[in-house]
Amino acid sequence: MSQDDFVPSMKESEIKEGKMRAVRIKGRSILLVRQGGQVFGVSNQCPHMGCSLEGGILRDYLVMCPCHGWKFDIRNGQYEEIKEVTLACYRCKIENGKVYVEISLEK
């Protein structure tokens, strides 16, 4: 894959440190999380029963689903109890005051 698949999502100023925002890009609901000066992107849909993670609680690098409390590491998408259960992860970068999310056109 040689082409640049980073898609602009929002202004950097719209997501503060320690906060989460859901965005919709190419039909996918993606949770953006700003933590430790970086922005992480994971699927906004909990793999347990499909609740939106946006309404959950963020502690350090763990987001807790608001429905039944499953916790996921935003750095790799892993469910803390069963590492094989993961959220899809999307690489993000900040450039020129905007947050870009990598969405492969082939996926």
Ligand code: FES
């Ligand atoms: S739907 Fe997320 S923990 Fe149940």
